[in-house]
Amino acid sequence: MDQFASEILQRLEACEHELQTARGYIKALEGGLHAIIESHPAPAALASVWEGVLPDLFATHSNETGPFLSALREGVTLQSLSIRRPTPHHDAEV
Known part of the structure; x- marks a missing residue:
């Protein structure tokens, strides 16, 4: 070589x-x-904060393209699903 x-x-x-x-x-x-x-002791509050963070997150990375942007979108989607999904722990407390 x-x-x-x-x-x-x-x-x-x-x-x-x-x-x-x-x-x-x-x-x-x-x-x-x-x-x-x-x-998290307040899932609804966490979901609200998360929703507020998303516009800034995407604005910060608005010039990104390709694999970075795809991975960012996938990660945000997965985290959003997790944050919005009620857990058995929280269901028992309600």
Whole structure:
């Protein structure tokens, strides 16, 4: 393998490492967020705050395109479903 190909391979491996590191970090944040959502004492208030945050979130990233925007939309959708879904814990308290 020539030096150019070797350098490209090293860069590719570094990018893969960074992506896997970021993925692990994001999964940890998702787990923590899920715990917060499930244990929040006022689900309706949480949903209201979340709805208020969304316009600013999308405005902040209005210039984004491609995979970032797709992932942002998917993440927001999943979190929105989780926030709006009543949990058995909260149903029992009502």
